Amino acid sequence: MCKKLEEKLAFHSAPALCGIKASNLINIKKEDIKNLSEEIEELNKNHNPKVYFDFLSNNSNNYLILVYRKEKLEEQLLNENNMKFLEDMGYERSNDILDYIYELKRRIKYNEKFPHEIGVFLGYDLEDTLEFINGNKKPLLKGVWNVYSNEKEKEMIFDKYNRCKNCVLRLVNKGFSLENFMR
Secondary structure, three states: OOHHHHHHHHHHHHHHHOOOOOEEEEEEEOOOOOOHHHHHHHHHHHHOOOEEEEEEEEOOOEEEEEEEEHHHHHHHHOOHHHHHHHHHOOOOOOOOHHHHHHHHHHHHHHOOOOOOOHHHHOOOOHHHHHHHHHOOOOOOEEOOOEEOOOHHHHHHHHHHHHHHHHHHHHHHHOOOOHHHHHO
């Protein structure tokens, strides 16, 4: 894996790579990493079924990639409240997360506005995701996501994600391979 991709993944996806978060989203400019498709194909070959790298969109300038731990994302998406929410948002109910990911990709590609229900894919609190979509309240905290309830609990979650990211970045910068964190 090229050093630039390793650093970007460490910075944007460490919590998912380390298994403390269901998934992370990373936006990569095409000009930054020339052989990104091949790099991602190699990562999937080496790390599935633990970690998956899925292109959500590919426009003329950027790639949008969902990095996820399948079992964690299944736990997140197949939660009854999240399934009901996605169903209310027009997703067909399924027990296969790939159906949800496929629909999310379709919405990113064809809808005029970004599908903010992506919050449940990224492990955001459902109540916070709903409040963000409704846009009626001012957030109590802005961090990994906008927080509308349980501020202290979410501060602790954000701190855990940041500590993970900083630790992984520090080790990658010392020469450790990011692939060690994906096992």
